[in-house]
Amino acid sequence: MLRRARWILLVAILVLATFTTRLFLTQRQAMREARPKLSAALPSNTTAAGILFEHEIASGGKTKALVRARNFRQIKEPNVFLLEGLEMEINDETGSSYHLVKSQSAVFDIPQGSMFSEGEAEITMNLPRQGEPARPPLRIRASGMTFDSQTSRVSTGQKAAFEFDGGRGEALGAMYDPNTHELGMHADVRLEWEGRNGGSPMQVEASKLIWRETGDEIYLSAPSKLTRAAFTLEAEKDSIVILRDGGIERLEARQAHGSDRPPGRRIEYQAGFLIVHFTGNSQVSKVEASEPARLVSTNAASATTITGERIDLEFDTSKPESVLRRAQAHGKAQVEARDLKQGAIRYLRSETVEMTMRPGGEEIQEVATHAPGEAEFVPAKPADKRRLVNGERMSFTYGPANALEKVRVVEAVTRTFTPPKPGGKDKKTSVAITRSRDLEAYFDPQTGQMTNLEQWQNFQYEEGPRRAVAERAILDNQREIITLRDQARIWDETGSTSAKEIVLEQATGNMIALGDVNSTRLPEKKQSAAGMLSPGEATQAKAGRMSVSDDSRKILYEEQAVLWQGARRIEGRTIVIDRAAQTLEARGNVVTQMPEQAPKTAFTVVRADSLHYSDKTKQAFYRGGPQGKVVLERPALNVSSRTLRAWFMTVPKKGGGEETQLDRMLCEGDVRMSGNRNGRSRNGEAETAEYYPSEERLELYGGNPMVNDSARGISRGARITWLAREDRLIVDNTGSGLAVSRIKDNKKK
Known part of the structure; x- marks a missing residue:
């Protein structure tokens, strides 16, 4: 019994030993499989390698920048980190916002405090720590980007692309300083603001650029150029662009010039200093040009040039493309209107001149002075009359195709220069001068020539020895007839005539006086023997009508005429004096x-x-x-x-x-x-x-x-x-x- 139990015990021990051995072997194999594999041997010149890299750059107890990477490798010589999947946050001075730098790979030199990205990197500016940005942030994409931890500046010498609120751009080389919030673009700068509400985009080109975020200011280094549709502006010296809500609000430029091509005409301008105001849709709303300024508007029929120490332009921005509504010139202002078909030229000079355009901005509606001014009318032909008009206030009204229709002048003084006729006895240019409180002149829109001129309130006339006064005067320029009305009086070295109305023919010198006519003929210089009338005495006359013709040699008095010299007297319904026939x-x-x-x-x-x-x-x-x-x-x-x-x-x-x-x-x-x-x-x-x-x-x-x-x-x-x-x-x-x-x-x- 005992012997049989011994064999059973041995078998049990053997089974237990076998089970224990197999369990040990199984667990050891499992433990071997679960044990991490040994890393491969580090390459030469590599100190360490790993994942989830993070590094803080601090100064004065504040974090200046936080660097993170998905993988890293530390190099022995030089002592740098090779980073993959880089994200770097560069804090502003308050810590409430930061600038985010992303790159697939970068080299981080911790001892030198610098970082370099050979591949493309992206910088996103001014991201808030809390909440979403108020507007789309500025983004910069470029290769060869460098970060300096000492100054927190990010820069590149290679081509950089930009995205900002409402636009995009590019430049060769760029630098951003978070301390001053300045973005510098080093060369070949091109920016474009997208058009809004159907408007055209706007392009800015410059040799260099500095963008100051704190003041929303862009400084353009000359030469620079701004383009929007047919509108262009070029500056020979540095310029400033002021931003507002992501768009251009104002541009300031020196030694500027440019042009615009609205339908049917061309506008050119230049100024020593120019300020251009824009709407939120990048439309030009106002232009202030000075030191000095010049504006030229040309169409098929005429060319209008405005010059002055300063010119202000106002534009209508109710449509996608702005159109000129008003122009004002200040300081030695001059408007020159040249008729390209007829050849005549008109000048308007004053300290302040305002030009108002018709709706649509294609044609002039009115030009007016807000200070004493002078208008000069230069004829197309040298043999025609040239006129100068001075006044306290002047306005010029235009019709279709910029054709002058009417001129209105207050406190007017006119000078008309008539060249001598070929073969005539007069060899000098004659000058006729008029003065009046009010003046209106009307023009033929087809020829540009003045047709009628009306002056009233204390009218005065002077031409050579001839003088005239009246309450109102009307010049029919085509017929060369002057009509004086109300208390009219005319005189020269030979005598005088007054009447309710006097009509003068400038070409012939003939005259007609109507209503309560009174005339005086002074003694003649060359006196003949006396007859019924003595040439040595003044001759006076009254009549209802009087006409003078044939170079004052023939005088006709009508309607109960009376002629007298002292006690000598002649009366009749008509009296005719013919000095040639005596x-x-x-x-x-x-x-x-x-x-x-x-x-x-x-x-x-x-x-x-x-x-x-x-x-x-x-x-x-x-x-x-x-x-x-x-x-x-x-x-x-x-x-x-x-x-x-x-x-x-x-x-x-x-x-x-x-x-x-x-x-x-x-x-x-x-x-x-x-x-x-x-x-x-x-x-x-x-x-x-x-x-x-x-x-x-x-x-x-x-x-x-x-x-x-x-x-x-x-x-x-x-x-x-x-x-x-x-x-x-x-x-x-x-x-x-x-x-x-x-x-x-x-x-x-």
């Missing part, structure tokens, strides 16, 4: 008055239907008309006849000189005489009568002369002579000798 004619209710030599208060008056006087023969011929008669009136004597002829002579004047005096008068046809002296009346008749004023002698003859004396009865004879001064009649009864009849005075003494 004649004077009067028609209709003609009355002439000639003074007696003695006594001074006595006059010889003749009434007739017409008068013709010749200064060559010194004769005046009066006619009575079909039914009327000529009437001679003297003190105590009246003589009527169908015609009357008078002769004048020159006699010495007391105190020196000469004066005109009636020599004799011949009355013909149905002569009738009447007289009254000392209470006695005498009536007579004859076919002819002669009167000698100096002797007061009247001779009747022809047609059976007769005199009826109220005191002595009727006397007849072949010739009857009445000596009024002696109060006696001489009657020739026989025809062969004189018969004297003395008329006695029956008054009691």
Whole structure:
């Protein structure tokens, strides 16, 4: 029993030993399989290698940067880390935001505090520690990027691409300094802002660029260029771009020039200093040009140039593309409008000039001054008139195709320069000057020539020796006629004329005066012998109408005209003076008055239907008309006849000189005489009568002369002579000798 139990025990022990052995072997194999594999041998010059690299760069107790990498390898010589899957956070000075650098690989030199990425790296600027960015951040992508832990600057010398809020860009070489928040682009800079709301994008080119994030300012190194659609701006010196909400708000440039090409025209500009304002859609809203400035707008018909110490441009931005709405020039401002078809040029000069465009910005609506100005109209042909207009305020109104329609001037002074006509007697340019409180001029849109000019309120005119004044003046330029209205007056060295209205023909010098005409003709320098009118005395006249023609040699007075020299007087419905023919004619209710030599208060008056006087023969011929008669009136004597002829002579004047005096008068046809002296009346008749004023002698003859004396009865004879001064009649009864009849005075003494 015991022996059998021993074998069973041995078998059990054997089984247990076998199970234990197998369990040990199995567990040992499992442990061997679970044990980590031994790393491969480190390459030469490698100190360590690993995963999940992290390194903090601190200064003054603050973290400047935190470097993380997925894998790393430490090199013995030089002592650097090779990083893969790099992410680096560069903190700003407050720690509230950071700049994130990402790269597939980089070399980190901890002793030198620098990092270099040969491959492409990306920097994302100004990421907040909390929340999302307020706007898309600035991103930079470039190869060959270097980080300096001492300064926290990131830089590259290779091509860099940029993405920012509303745009993108590129440059050759870049550097970002988180301490100053400045991004520098070193060469061949190109930036583009995307157009918004259908607008065109904007491109900026520069040799260098500095972007200051804190002030949203971009500094462009010259030369630089800005382009938006057809709008271009180039600067020869450094420029500044001011950003707002991700777009360009303002650009400031020096020695700038550029152009724009709206439909149908071209705009060119240049300035020593230029400020361009933009909308949020990158549209030009305003331009301030100065030191000095120049703007040229050209279309098929005209070219307009604006210059000044400063020019401000305002644009309409209601549509995707901005258009010019208004331009203002300040400081020695000038607007030059050149007619490209006709060749005429207009200049407007003032301290301040404003130009307003029509809707659409393609054509000018008005140009006005806000200070005293001068306009110059230069004709296309040298033989045409040139005009200068000065005023306290001036405005120019334009029609379609920039055609000038009207000019308005306050406190106006005009100067018109008329070149001498070829072959004419005048060899010098004549100058006509006008002044008035208000002026309006109208122009032909087809030719650009002035058609009418109207001036009012205290109008004054001056051309050579000629002067004129009126309340209103109208120039018909095509007909070269000036019309003066209301209190009109014109004068020169020969005399003056005033009337309600005076019309002057500039080409001929002819003149027409209408309404309450008063004229004065001064004594002539070259005096001929005196006749009915003395050239040595001033001649005055009144009439309803007066016209002067033939270089002032022919003068016509109409509508109850009156002409006089001292006591000499001529009246008639019309009076015509022809100085070339040396004649004077009067028609209709003609009355002439000639003074007696003695006594001074006595006059010889003749009434007739017409008068013709010749200064060559010194004769005046009066006619009575079909039914009327000529009437001679003297003190105590009246003589009527169908015609009357008078002769004048020159006699010495007391105190020196000469004066005109009636020599004799011949009355013909149905002569009738009447007289009254000392209470006695005498009536007579004859076919002819002669009167000698100096002797007061009247001779009747022809047609059976007769005199009826109220005191002595009727006397007849072949010739009857009445000596009024002696109060006696001489009657020739026989025809062969004189018969004297003395008329006695029956008054009691």
